[in-house]
Structure formats: structure tokens, C-alpha cells
Amino acid sequence: MTAESPENVLFVVMDTVRKDHLTPYGYDRPTTPGLDRFADEATVFEQAVAPAPWTLPVHASLFTGMYPSQHGADQENPYLEGATTLAETLSAAGYDTACYSSNAWITPYTHLTDGFAEQDNFFEVMPGEFLSGPLAKAWKTMNDNDALRTLADKLVSLGNTAHEYLAGGEGADSKTPAVVDQTIDFIDDSEEFFAFVNLMDAHLPYHPPEEYKERFAPGVDSTDVCQNSKEYNAGAYEIDDDEWADIRGLYDAEIAHIDDQLTRLFDHLKETDRWDDTMVVVCADHGELHGEHGLYGHEFCLYDPLINVPLMVKHPDLDAERRDDQVELIDLYHTVLDSLGVEGGDPANPGDDAVGLDRTRSLPSADYREFAQASNDDPGQRRDGEYAFVEYSRPVVELKQLEEKASSAGITLPEDSRFYSRMRAARRTDAKYVRIDRIPDEAYRIDADPEETENVAGDDTGDEAIAETEAALAEFEDAIGGAWTDALDTDVSDDSVDQMDDEAQDRLRDLGYLE
Incomplete structure (x- = not known):
């Protein structure tokens, strides 16, 4: 922490946004003029690498400073357990903390929101109210039974499937403005804050608002293109060049919608004199494939369009410039701690693993990536700091x-x-x-x-x-x-429902997950 260190942190994740579809990274379509202006004040990293190619493990790494194998949150165990989160540490240090998202993985159910004093999830089919409070505790009780744990995957899968078919038009698009509205309200009511935002527009299915669709995908009916990546990846559906062009146009329109909403959020910070005192991080958790390598979506590979993600950071100790050195998203955990002057490393609960600040992983530090001086037992601190691991x-x-x-x-x-x-x-x-x-x-x-x-x-x-x-x-x-x-x-089927007792099955029938 320096004399110029910020008082607040705004951390924005643009879910599923690939770097080469953003104006600051040279895209030839004007998808993100707002981020282009932001880049004039920020450090733009060309070689930022995500620790995984999908949401849950990446966010768990951002919130713990651990690699996926260390924190253990993945689809076979979709819970962040036994690890102290960044929000828990910052809340204990006296910061106001909030997490606003429209992603089904970022909920009390998965424990990714542990430690945030304020949180809301705007996922359409599995809202935050469903996955918080007494119901979240009920889910946790059920998931402590090993025989039932695989049910979590089934429920999230059902939610995502329903989202695929039911999300569209105003229903899908209304979530990001609501996320931004709530973030603004939180910031206005806070003194020193850590606000985390995940925006889901660019995640399948692509149903952008009409205004943006007409700019980037004129004449395209979003219900007429393939919105199911598994259908394509399984070989059950072929996509020709024209359809890929339509899909990319819809994707660009979703990104443009994100850009407008972020510009609204940034403008509010400036109008209320919070901008200069706030470190702003904008990144993606992973990218997306649109036919490259014969794949659609962000599964089954580690190609660069998925893991080499956009990252822009506004911080008083970082120059407004472009950097070509490689960085890891996991470094942002330490960057936030360092910027707010919090050492961390104290377990929030007995037995928790808690990662303390290591300035060799903090972007503004003079010792950044000088891993010979590292203070943590970190498996990724190899050689001269030139490697990232996924x-x-x-x-x-x-x-x-x-x-x-x-x-x-x-x-x-x-x-x-x-x-x-x-x-x-x-x-x-x-x-x-x-x-x-x-x-x-x-x-x-x-x-x-x-x-x-x-x-x-x-x-x-x-x-x-x-x-x-x-x-x-x-x-x-x-x-x-x-x-x-x-x-x-290779067997990924489960018979967890058959192993459930009658009371648990009745509970799920009441919620509509069993017939």
C-alpha cells in the first residue's frame, strides 16, 4: 500500500467476453467505446491468463488466491469450502462489501458469496432469494450427505437448461441494468467499499436488446440461430458460415450492452467524486469459442480465446499504458489486498485455509512476479514468474x-x-x-x-x-x-435421487425439481 493507494475497489467481471471482441484490444467493430475511454486511464494487459476456462473455479480463485486444485470448487464438487474468501477478509477489516451478479454459480449455494455483507443474484430461473437464507442452509444440509452431493450438478443444470429456453428479450436483458442500479445504490451508501459485479450478457443464450441487435446483428432473429453449444459440440447440429456470422453479431450486441451499462456505472462514480479514490478492475473470467477448433462455448479445451482474457486496471500506482508481460487473474486477489492495505491470511473459521498478501503477486508492487522473494507456499510461483497455469x-x-x-x-x-x-x-x-x-x-x-x-x-x-x-x-x-x-x-450418470429419503424427495417435488 502506498500514499496514493485507493480507498475503494470496484471489481467487474464481464462473463464469457473474449478479448478480441473489445475495442481496446483492436476489434474492428465499435462494441466497447466506453471501455476504450476507460483504457485511456488504465493499464491494459495483453497477456492476462485465467486459471480455468469457466466461471466457478475462476471466481473461487479470484476470491481465495488459490488455484482450482487447491480450493477444490468444480462441477463434481460445486462448493467453495474450507477457504477464507477475500470478502470475508475485507469485511473483517471494516470495508463495506457487496456482490451483485446474474450468474447461477455465484450464490450462497456455492459459497462464492461468503463474506459479502450485501449480495444479490439476478439469475432468472434460480434467483438469489432461492439460494440464500434458510433455503441455502437446507441445501447445505442435504449436500453434506455424500449420496446427495451430485444432485447439485443436476439442479444447476436444470436451472441453466431452463435459462436457455426461457431467457430472452427483456427478461434476459433487464438483469444487467438491475445489477448496475443496485451497485450504484450500494456505493452511494458506503464509505470504504469493495464491490464485486458479474455481468452475464455475453453468455449463451444471446438475446440482446433490440437497440443493440439492430446495430450489430441487423435482421437476425436470435431464436433462429443455434443457442445450444452442446448440440453443436456433440455433432448433432451443423453451423454454416452465415449462421456463425449471425451468432457473432448477437454476441457483439450483448457486449455493447455491457459497455453501455458499465459506462453508466463509471459516470456515476465520476459525478459523485468517487472515481479518483476507487481502484477499478475490469476483466473476463473466460472467453468463448465460436467454431474455432470445431468447438462452441467454453468447454473441453484450453485454447487461448478461452484463457487469454481481457484485463484492465485503473490504479494510481499503475501507468495508463499497455503491457505485454504475462499476468494471472489469481494475482488480482493479492492486488486488492495490497491496494486496500489489508494483510489477510487470518482464517475466518477454524480450520479454514487463508492466503495472506504476497506482494510478488500484487500488480502495483515493485516486487511483482519476483517469485524468489515470495512469502507464500504457492505452486504457481515457478522459475522467473514468466509462467501462468490453468x-x-x-x-x-x-x-x-x-x-x-x-x-x-x-x-x-x-x-x-x-x-x-x-x-x-x-x-x-x-x-x-x-x-x-x-x-x-x-x-x-x-x-x-x-x-x-x-x-x-x-x-x-x-x-x-x-x-x-x-x-x-x-x-x-x-x-x-x-x-x-x-x-x-467415463460414466457421468448419477442415481442420487434414488438414494434420497422420502422427505428429501418430497422437498424437491415441492420446489418443482421432481415429478
């Missing part, structure tokens, strides 16, 4: 839906495929190595092959950058508990 455990919910789409089309998914694989990657600015447990590894010279079209893993070329990156990955694997070398069983 983990992807098997996505049970998406995989179950994929199997259902394939089965309905008479397609059998091969067991030895990326769909059933766990993956870990090491990345630096010129090279990436991906360890995969069911199919051959992948490696790319991303400096010469940024679209990752030529897999050079196993090539007898003596590429030093690839060899060094694989060695760094092996060191990370050793430090985090060992490599994933034994493929998991």
Missing part, C-alpha cells in the same frame, strides 16, 4: 448435457476424446503446453502460431520454449499434488 477438471454438467444431445441424435461419443478429459496447461507469452489425460498432449508456439493450429507436442524438433514450458508444467503438477495421469471413469 486447470480444467471434468465438466460433469456440460458432459451430461453433451451425452444427452449426442444420444438423441444417435451419436456415440468416443471415450478417448477431449470431452472426457482433464487438462492442465503452462503458458508463457511464446509457448503453451497442455497435459491431457485421455488424448495426446497439445503444445503450441503461440508467438508464431497464435491461432494454435499446429500441435507440436511430441515433435522431435528440440524446441527449447516448448521443452521449458512442459518442464514448468511438470514442476507445477508436482507442487499441486501430482499429474493427472489416470483417466476418470
Whole structure:
């Protein structure tokens, strides 16, 4: 913390927004003029890397300073447990804290909102009221029963499926303005604050407001394009070039809507004289694929459009410039602590793991990425700080839906495929190595092959950058508990409902999840 350190933090995650669709990153469509102006005041990071390619583990890492294997929150165990969160630490330090989101994973149900004094979830089918208070405690009680734990995936899957079919038009679009409105109210009522916001517009399905659709996807009916990534990935649906263009247009329109709402939030901070005293972080948790590598969505791979995410930070100790050095989203945990002068590391509950401030992971620090001076036992602090690490455990919910789409089309998914694989990657600015447990590894010279079209893993070329990156990955694997070398069983079905007692089944019938 310096004399110029901010008093407040506004942390914005644009869910599912890929870097190359933003104006500050050179996109040729004017999707984000507001962020383009923000970039004039911020540090724009070109090489920011997410610790996973989807929401739950990324947010758990942002909130704990841990890699996914450390905090354990994934689809097979969709709860953040036994870890003290950033919000718990900042609340204990006297900051006003709030989390506003329209994402079904960011709720009291998953414990990602633990520690926030104020929270609301605007997810249409599974609202915050459903997943908080007494009902959240009831879910927790049920989930403590190992036989019932897989039901969590089923419920979130049902919610997302309903969201896919029911979200649209004003229903889908009204959530981001509500999130911003509530954030403004919270800031106005706070002295020193940490406000966290997740905006879901750019996540499937794409149903942008008419104003934005006419600008970026004129004449496109959002109900006529493929809005189900699993259907495409399973091979049950083909998308031609024209339809991809329509899908990307709708995606751009959603991003433009986010930009307008963020501009409204930023303008309010300026009008109320809170802007200069507030550190502002804008990033994505992951990106999205639109047909690249034969995939749609953000599952089953670790390609750069998913993990090399946008990151812009406004901080008095950071210059307004572009930086090409590689950073990790996990560093933002330490950046927030450092900026607010909070050391952290004190467990909120007995037995919790709590990560204390490590200034070698704080962006404004003079010791940033100088890992020889690190103060934490951190498996990612390898070599000279030039590597980022990414983990992807098997996505049970998406995989179950994929199997259902394939089965309905008479397609059998091969067991030895990326769909059933766990993956870990090491990345630096010129090279990436991906360890995969069911199919051959992948490696790319991303400096010469940024679209990752030529897999050079196993090539007898003596590429030093690839060899060094694989060695760094092996060191990370050793430090985090060992490599994933034994493929998991491909059976992702569950019979948890049959194992439930009558009272639990009756409770779920009352809620509409069982017939």
C-alpha cells in the first residue's frame, strides 16, 4: 500500500467476453467505446491468463488466491469450502462489501458469496432469494450427505437448461441494468467499499436488446440461430458460415450492452467524486469459442480465446499504458489486498485455509512476479514468474448435457476424446503446453502460431520454449499434488435421487425439481 493507494475497489467481471471482441484490444467493430475511454486511464494487459476456462473455479480463485486444485470448487464438487474468501477478509477489516451478479454459480449455494455483507443474484430461473437464507442452509444440509452431493450438478443444470429456453428479450436483458442500479445504490451508501459485479450478457443464450441487435446483428432473429453449444459440440447440429456470422453479431450486441451499462456505472462514480479514490478492475473470467477448433462455448479445451482474457486496471500506482508481460487473474486477489492495505491470511473459521498478501503477486508492487522473494507456499510461483497455469477438471454438467444431445441424435461419443478429459496447461507469452489425460498432449508456439493450429507436442524438433514450458508444467503438477495421469471413469450418470429419503424427495417435488 502506498500514499496514493485507493480507498475503494470496484471489481467487474464481464462473463464469457473474449478479448478480441473489445475495442481496446483492436476489434474492428465499435462494441466497447466506453471501455476504450476507460483504457485511456488504465493499464491494459495483453497477456492476462485465467486459471480455468469457466466461471466457478475462476471466481473461487479470484476470491481465495488459490488455484482450482487447491480450493477444490468444480462441477463434481460445486462448493467453495474450507477457504477464507477475500470478502470475508475485507469485511473483517471494516470495508463495506457487496456482490451483485446474474450468474447461477455465484450464490450462497456455492459459497462464492461468503463474506459479502450485501449480495444479490439476478439469475432468472434460480434467483438469489432461492439460494440464500434458510433455503441455502437446507441445501447445505442435504449436500453434506455424500449420496446427495451430485444432485447439485443436476439442479444447476436444470436451472441453466431452463435459462436457455426461457431467457430472452427483456427478461434476459433487464438483469444487467438491475445489477448496475443496485451497485450504484450500494456505493452511494458506503464509505470504504469493495464491490464485486458479474455481468452475464455475453453468455449463451444471446438475446440482446433490440437497440443493440439492430446495430450489430441487423435482421437476425436470435431464436433462429443455434443457442445450444452442446448440440453443436456433440455433432448433432451443423453451423454454416452465415449462421456463425449471425451468432457473432448477437454476441457483439450483448457486449455493447455491457459497455453501455458499465459506462453508466463509471459516470456515476465520476459525478459523485468517487472515481479518483476507487481502484477499478475490469476483466473476463473466460472467453468463448465460436467454431474455432470445431468447438462452441467454453468447454473441453484450453485454447487461448478461452484463457487469454481481457484485463484492465485503473490504479494510481499503475501507468495508463499497455503491457505485454504475462499476468494471472489469481494475482488480482493479492492486488486488492495490497491496494486496500489489508494483510489477510487470518482464517475466518477454524480450520479454514487463508492466503495472506504476497506482494510478488500484487500488480502495483515493485516486487511483482519476483517469485524468489515470495512469502507464500504457492505452486504457481515457478522459475522467473514468466509462467501462468490453468486447470480444467471434468465438466460433469456440460458432459451430461453433451451425452444427452449426442444420444438423441444417435451419436456415440468416443471415450478417448477431449470431452472426457482433464487438462492442465503452462503458458508463457511464446509457448503453451497442455497435459491431457485421455488424448495426446497439445503444445503450441503461440508467438508464431497464435491461432494454435499446429500441435507440436511430441515433435522431435528440440524446441527449447516448448521443452521449458512442459518442464514448468511438470514442476507445477508436482507442487499441486501430482499429474493427472489416470483417466476418470467415463460414466457421468448419477442415481442420487434414488438414494434420497422420502422427505428429501418430497422437498424437491415441492420446489418443482421432481415429478
